[in-house]
Amino acid sequence: MRLKTSGYMCAVILLTTALAACSGNRDDDSEAAAPPAREGSAQFDGDDSNQSRIWDLFRRTDNEVNTSVNKYLWNASLEVLGFLPVQSVDPFTGVIVTGYGVPPGGGRAYRATVLIDDPALDARSLNLSLQTSGGRAVSKATARAVEDAILSRAREMRISDRRF
Secondary structure, three states: OHHHHHHHHHHHHHHHHHHHHHOOOOOOHHHHHOOOOOOOOOOOOOHHHHOOOHHHHOOOOOOOOOOOOOHHHHHHHHHHOOOOOEEEEEOOOOEEEEOOEOOOOOOOOEEEEEEEOOOOOOHHHEEEEEEEOOOOEOOHHHHHHHHHHHHHHHHHHHHHHHHO
16 A cells, blocks of 8 residues: 555656646746746736747748638549549648549549649649559649539539529
8 A cells, every 4th residue: 555655656746746847947936936928918028038938839920821622623523533443631731641442434543633722713723643553743634624523513613602
């Protein structure tokens, strides 16, 4: 029983030491009693800028880019390329990566990578890369036909949404 209690005491001491190490260094006890000043308040002196807090993880910085993806292009890409197995999707960056698949009525396997990098329903927002099973890029005419099919379907989806 004594060994068990000393093990708990060691754990408590280690936990307390770890928590104390996480706290900031305060030179003055009067500062510890005062609540921390906010950046927008008059008491903020700017000396605390090199210290980070846990809430800094959730604060948006100027370096972050808010990329929004056009929902019609996104859904049309998934629908037109529906015969290809989806390997990964990231709706926040607009990337769709598929595996190899054979189109209906076709004999050659293809794979696609789609990047939608603009919220506008525009051809410049859609970037498509098609490859054959040998790893070579398809002809420009084939890639253009698939891009046109995606853009046409996206426009149809937008028109049908306006009706409601």
